[in-house]
Amino acid sequence: MTTFPAGEQTHQAVLPQQPALESVGADTPGSRDETARGHPATARGTGRKHGRGETDGRGTGPRRRHAETSASAMETAENGSGDVPTHGHAYTGGIGASRVFVLSKDGRPLMPCHPARARELLGKGRAVVARQVPFTIRLKDRTLAESEVDGVQLRIDPGSKGTGLALTDEKKEADEQGATVTVRRGLISVELQHRGDQIRMCMQQRAGYRHRRRSANCRYRAPRSNNRTRPGGWLPPSLRHRVDTTVSLARRMCRYAPVTEIHIERVAFDTHAMSAGRPLTRAEQQQGTLAGTEIRSYLLTKWNRACAYCDATGVPLNIDHLRPRSRGGSDRVSNLVLACVPCNQAKGSTPVEIFLAHRPDRLAKILRQVRTPLHDAAAMNATRWRLTEGLETLGRPVHAWSGGRTKWNRTAMGLGKTHTLDALSVGCLDHESGDAIVRLPVQVLIVKATGRGSYARTTPDRFGFPRLRRARTKQHFGYVTGDLVRAVMPTGKWAGTWTGRISVRAMGQHSLTTTAGRFNVRYRNLRLVQRGDGYGYATRQELVPSPSRKPVERRANSS
Numbered sequence: 001m002t003t004f005p006a007g008e009q010t011h012q013a014v015l016p017q018q019p020a021l022e023s024v025g026a027d028t029p030g031s032r033d034e035t036a037r038g039h040p041a042t043a044r045g046t047g048r049k050h051g052r053g054e055t056d057g058r059g060t061g062p063r064r065r066h067a068e069t070s071a072s073a074m075e076t077a078e079n080g081s082g083d084v085p086t087h088g089h090a091y092t093g094g095i096g097a098s099r100v101f102v103l104s105k106d107g108r109p110l111m112p113c114h115p116a117r118a119r120e121l122l123g124k125g126r127a128v129v130a131r132q133v134p135f136t137i138r139l140k141d142r143t144l145a146e147s148e149v150d151g152v153q154l155r156i157d158p159g160s161k162g163t164g165l166a167l168t169d170e171k172k173e174a175d176e177q178g179a180t181v182t183v184r185r186g187l188i189s190v191e192l193q194h195r196g197d198q199i200r201m202c203m204q205q206r207a208g209y210r211h212r213r214r215s216a217n218c219r220y221r222a223p224r225s226n227n228r229t230r231p232g233g234w235l236p237p238s239l240r241h242r243v244d245t246t247v248s249l250a251r252r253m254c255r256y257a258p259v260t261e262i263h264i265e266r267v268a269f270d271t272h273a274m275s276a277g278r279p280l281t282r283a284e285q286q287q288g289t290l291a292g293t294e295i296r297s298y299l300l301t302k303w304n305r306a307c308a309y310c311d312a313t314g315v316p317l318n319i320d321h322l323r324p325r326s327r328g329g330s331d332r333v334s335n336l337v338l339a340c341v342p343c344n345q346a347k348g349s350t351p352v353e354i355f356l357a358h359r360p361d362r363l364a365k366i367l368r369q370v371r372t373p374l375h376d377a378a379a380m381n382a383t384r385w386r387l388t389e390g391l392e393t394l395g396r397p398v399h400a401w402s403g404g405r406t407k408w409n410r411t412a413m414g415l416g417k418t419h420t421l422d423a424l425s426v427g428c429l430d431h432e433s434g435d436a437i438v439r440l441p442v443q444v445l446i447v448k449a450t451g452r453g454s455y456a457r458t459t460p461d462r463f464g465f466p467r468l469r470r471a472r473t474k475q476h477f478g479y480v481t482g483d484l485v486r487a488v489m490p491t492g493k494w495a496g497t498w499t500g501r502i503s504v505r506a507m508g509q510h511s512l513t514t515t516a517g518r519f520n521v522r523y524r525n526l527r528l529v530q531r532g533d534g535y536g537y538a539t540r541q542e543l544v545p546s547p548s549r550k551p552v553e554r555r556a557n558s559s
């Protein structure tokens with residue numbers, strides 16, 4: 001797990017932030033971000049607030065070019081597999097620095113503020129650093145009662161490997177015609193990386209040890225009666241971990257930010273929105289409406305992203321009617337399959353029974369699969385239901401949405417596919433009447449579940465023989481594996497200042513992981529930044545698809 005490059009540091013008490021976009025006027029009411037007091041009016045569709053020191057396309061640095069190339073690469077990859085239909089539009093909103101959490105004097109959450117504002121408050125001594133990662137400041141001179149807090153929404157896109165979380169604020173604004181539209185701004189993006197695979201591997205390893213002990217030491221013992229039951233609602237540990245870490249991170253977000261409602265993507269497909277009997281319009285089949293997107297994602301999952309007739313993958317896939325519409329075939333999902341372009345054209349308006357007359361086994365397979373509902377989706381949804389139940393204990397209203405709607409919002413806004421951008425797109429967004437996402441944070445905080453070590457005191461080699469014996473204590477010379485530290489190396493190849501996650505050794509020669517690599521540090525050269533909490537932290541740039549905007553040189557850091 002790597003953490004921040006030390007070169008991005010901007011304040012001795014502040015972990016690397018995005019460079020200030022433009023200086024904010026000192027203590028002017030208009031710049032009081034954390035209270036949202038006196039916000040200047042915003043030009044719709046840009047998310048630009050000059051009064052708050054934001055100018056479009058600033059402060060993203062040279063990495064932007066990489067983001068663009070990967071964005072276009074991802075787009076072609078998605079289009080190549082026929083996943084996302086080609087939309088003409090690109091993302092038209094703005095980008096901005098990831099916000100900083102602000103707590104009041106009494107420790108209650110206020111509106112997150114711009115990093116420049118946080119630096120200002122810290123420099124004037126009006127605030128103190130409450131936590132390094134995620135960076136949180138606490139005001140020394142204002143309580144919650146004296147502040148205006150609008151509230152933010154927490155949006156969650158659960159996934160198997162990673163979960164995206166986004167804090168947004170939504171404002172009603174009048175557009176040019178005077179109609180009221182909702183504009184959504186992304187404040188903070190977090191990507192939670194799960195360790196379900198590791199947990200699964202550890203459980204298998206434990207089972208292996210137990211099997212070996214059983215056969216080696218208790219060879220003649222009678223089998224124990226199989227009277228174990230699992231409690232209702234039991235989930236495998238790897239899946240439960242996914243639910244638990246997500247709820248726990250959401251709880252922390254509610255502690256640091258004034259979350260008023262939680263939006264979660266709960267089901268992959270909204271079967272209501274698919275509205276089976278209604279004819280699909282041509283636009284719907286290719287791109288477009290919510291119902292069309294739902295059907296596309298459903299079919300892609302059901303047919304495993306492959307052509308139903310020739311099993312081709314990685315090619316553009318069309319929606320094909322088993323019984324052609326010209327012969328009275330319906331648009332129900334039970335009449336739809338995915339076909340590659342050659343197969344689709346070869347079939348034309350032939351009924352499937354005639355088209356596959358010479359391949360009866362293939363015909364039988366398709367007819368069987370087309371009638372089977374999606375069981376995998378149901379299993380996946382079970383975890384999501386548990387997640388929703390867990391989130392409901394946080395005391396905020398929880399709204400559940402479908403994955404098809406997320407994708408619909410995301411493609412309509414011209415955003416790329418990452419967990420955090422998905423999270424930003426979760427929920428109701430009526431873009432046909434002008435609602436839009438007008439800002440997204442350029443930096444994403446990656447929170448990787450690392451665990452807190454293992455109880456086992458012996459590390460085996462890959463054959464199960466003891467390799468090394470660990471000490472009884474976890475702490476060595478004041479540090480525990482997982483602590484976030486700053487190292488000052490006086491000499492040598494790694495001379496300089498580094499920030500990263502430490503892995504301790506009993507002799508005091510600890511191992512530090514940074515973005516540039518891993519090296520050994522004597523404990524005397526370390527300073528504790530934050531105690532390990534079972535997570536490793538890093539940042540990455542958000543995937544910002546903005547071909548229209550030229551990258552601007554990064555400003556020199558004033559550190």
Ligand SMILES: [Zn+2]
Pocket residue numbers: 307308309310311312339340341342343344
């Ligand atoms: Zn085919």
